[in-house]
Amino acid sequence: MRLKKFDIINSKKIQNFKKTIKVDSDKSLSIRSLLLGSISENISKIDNLLESEDVFSTIKCLKKMGVTIKKKGKIFYVYGKGLGSLFAKKGTKLNFGNSGTLARLLIGILSTTPDIDIKLSGDTSLKKRNMESLIKLMNEFGATFYPNSKRTLPFNLRSSDIPIGINYKAGKSAQLKSAVILAGLNSFGNTNIIEKKKTRNHTELLLKKNSNAIKLRSTEDVNNIKIFGKKTLHSNNMKIFGDPSSAAFFTALTVLKKKSKLTIKNVLLNPTRIGFYFLLKKFGANIIFKKIKMYNNEKIGDIIVKSSNLKPIQAGSKYYFNSTDEYPILFIIAALTKGKSTFKGIEELKNKESDRIKEMQKIIKQIGIRSIYKNGDLVIFGEKKIKTNRVIDVPSLGDHRICMSALILSLITGVKSKIKNFETVRTSFPSFLKLVRYLGSDYEIKSR
Numbered sequence: 001m002r003l004k005k006f007d008i009i010n011s012k013k014i015q016n017f018k019k020t021i022k023v024d025s026d027k028s029l030s031i032r033s034l035l036l037g038s039i040s041e042n043i044s045k046i047d048n049l050l051e052s053e054d055v056f057s058t059i060k061c062l063k064k065m066g067v068t069i070k071k072k073g074k075i076f077y078v079y080g081k082g083l084g085s086l087f088a089k090k091g092t093k094l095n096f097g098n099s100g101t102l103a104r105l106l107i108g109i110l111s112t113t114p115d116i117d118i119k120l121s122g123d124t125s126l127k128k129r130n131m132e133s134l135i136k137l138m139n140e141f142g143a144t145f146y147p148n149s150k151r152t153l154p155f156n157l158r159s160s161d162i163p164i165g166i167n168y169k170a171g172k173s174a175q176l177k178s179a180v181i182l183a184g185l186n187s188f189g190n191t192n193i194i195e196k197k198k199t200r201n202h203t204e205l206l207l208k209k210n211s212n213a214i215k216l217r218s219t220e221d222v223n224n225i226k227i228f229g230k231k232t233l234h235s236n237n238m239k240i241f242g243d244p245s246s247a248a249f250f251t252a253l254t255v256l257k258k259k260s261k262l263t264i265k266n267v268l269l270n271p272t273r274i275g276f277y278f279l280l281k282k283f284g285a286n287i288i289f290k291k292i293k294m295y296n297n298e299k300i301g302d303i304i305v306k307s308s309n310l311k312p313i314q315a316g317s318k319y320y321f322n323s324t325d326e327y328p329i330l331f332i333i334a335a336l337t338k339g340k341s342t343f344k345g346i347e348e349l350k351n352k353e354s355d356r357i358k359e360m361q362k363i364i365k366q367i368g369i370r371s372i373y374k375n376g377d378l379v380i381f382g383e384k385k386i387k388t389n390r391v392i393d394v395p396s397l398g399d400h401r402i403c404m405s406a407l408i409l410s411l412i413t414g415v416k417s418k419i420k421n422f423e424t425v426r427t428s429f430p431s432f433l434k435l436v437r438y439l440g441s442d443y444e445i446k447s448r
């Protein structure tokens with residue numbers, strides 16, 4: 001089924017609010033729990049799975065690879081086929097939709113699954129994203145991709161018959177690290193990963209109880225991940241909580257809005273995911289975490305946020321690792337905070353759902369905010385007062401986080417916005433517009 005396309009038009013400031021909300025479940029964990037369930041033994045049960053387009057793409061791909069997935073009541077049941085057992089006949093086409101996470105992680109699994117020779121594709125946004133690093137890593141496991149010269153989808157994957165574990169020095173990407181872990185699980189011998197900059201670790205935590213297949217050792221400075229190939233995996237019984245990257249949009253709205261307060265219930269607070277909140281707190285935001293508890297090796301809790309008087313933000317390159325997806329909304333906050341904010345080491349944002357540096361610069365320029373990008377660093381010259389006789393025009397980019405960031409900008413400033421193909425927000429956060437309405441906005445929906 002194709003998603004109904006629509007634009008969002010807004011021209012009014014949101015009123016002050018004092019409310020409690022819940023955001024949709026975490027996307028990273030939802031995709032991972034389905035993928036791991038399908039290569040584990042027995043049946044995995046997932047409560048509160050995110051029901052978004054990226055997750056539906058995951059379910060569709062796994063069903064094409066022979067996995068049974070059923071929903072009964074609120075629970076999803078994944079009938080695990082066991083390691084190395086996904087299969088589809090030669091030439092089968094898998095479509096990853098908009099999801100880079102699904103693409104990289106499932107390619108990780110399939111690269112070391114026997115007898116795979118399939119076609120891979122995605123939507124317009126995903127087809128622009130460079131897959132070179134992934135291809136090179138999977139080549140090391142013995143998988144091949146053809147046509148040879150292609151670095152963007154669509155292309156074909158032929159898996160390795162005798163995959164052998166590799167040594168990998170992880171970089172800035174949790175998706176690549178996860179792809180290596182997953183490929184290592186069905187390889188002969190061991191796969192060793194050294195990670196100096198700690199990116200999100202949900203794959204590791206989901207696998208943790210399989211001490212025959214994974215060993216995790218961590219110090220302050222480095223994570224060592226050892227994968228012992230060809231071991232069977234236990235099923236999971238999971239519950240997934242709110243996505244901190246989704247909660248970030250409402251945190252930003254509250255911080256920027258006068259006389260407002262918001263409680264966001266039951267959010268995933270894994271330390272590798274909440275750099276955004278620490279960064280904002282450091283520059284004056286009124287944010288606290290409450291009712292913190294552990295669930296399935298993951299930290300969760302409530303976020304309580306109030307209107308704040310922020311100073312310009314100075315985000316050194318270390319923040320890239322735990323705020324990866326929050327830069328578009330951080331740029332909005334910086335644009336509306338008087339003074340010079342700096343974001344260092346962010347060049348990877350060029351290869352997200354869109355070129356997030358270029359596209360966000362265009363958006364803030366439309367409200368008269370100057371910015372300079374050079375050598376991986378972005379400087380934004382923020383202003384408190386914005387002229388409201390302009391229009392924020394956002395073209396169709398297939399980038400959910402840019403759409404949501406642009407609407408937050410419009411709701412705070414009252415500058416008219418026309419955001420095309422807003423339906424792309426359904427890839428990660430289907431309830432976003434309903435929640436914005438609940439907080440008091442009366443944006444218009446225009447069908448295409």
Ligand code: S3P
Pocket residue numbers: 027028101172173174175176178200324325348
């Ligand atoms: C993700 C990792 C990040 C992030 C993406 C989700 C994941 O990508 O931007 O939205 O679930 O592993 P990279 O690993 O490419 O930085």
